[in-house]
Amino acid sequence: MPEVIFPGPEGRLEGRFNPGPRPRAPVALILHSHPQAGGTMNNKIVQLLYKDFVRRGFATLRFNFRGVGKSQGTFDNGIGELSDAASALDWVQQIHPEAEVTWVAGVSFGAWIGMQLLMRRPEIRGFISIAPPANMYDFSFLAPCPASGIIIQGEADEVVTPGAVQKLVDKLRTQKHITIAHDTIPGANHFFANELDLLMKSVDGYLDYRLDPSCPIR
Helix, strand or coil, X not given: CCEEEEEECCEEEEEEEECXXXXXXXXXXXXXXXXXXCCCCCCHHHHHHHHHHHHCCCEEEEECCCCCCCCCCCCCCCHHHHHHHHHHHHHHHHHCCCCXXXXXXXXXXXXXXXHHHHHHCCCEEEEEEECCCCCCXXXXXXXXXXXXXXXXXXXXXXXXXHHHHHHHHHHHCCCCCCCEEEEEECCCCCCCCXXXXXXXXXXXXXXXXXXXXXXXXX
16 A cells, blocks of 8 residues: 655645545545544444455545644645545545545544535445534535445444434435434444454445446435
């Protein structure tokens, strides 16, 4: 997994990139959790998501938001981080301009950024949001949510309340033309510390469904 440095809005951004095996390979962008709470692109969940998409033949990028690792700049409460994510997607698309489809996956704070990116980038067809912080940040920008995806939550999450996530899911499910899957992982905390296998089983099941050519969701 080659280390890459690419231009961001506030200077260089550091990432790990696995090119797609063919020119029209789909693209996946993986976004890490809160930079001020120890979130980096080397977070276990981020690495597992990255490996999963690589295994499925995606051109896959995970990167550090500004101010994390070798990425330049300073934390910007999500505004700058959304610009970082957009720059990261631009960079991958320069390498794979003929990508058939684009996915975004985010963990906690990264899930919030990823869902904002959905609103800006119509080419994103699917998302994976793990423990989206619906009790800390406003998700009302998803009006309407432009793509189908899955929201995965830990039943014993001590940071993001499962009730707030359920409310978000219920609201998104009232919208037409998209389908929102929702999985709750029994006993899992915010970091899925002892349930990473169950988390990835949920992710894999959803990707198997969505990437099947016969899937009704486009």
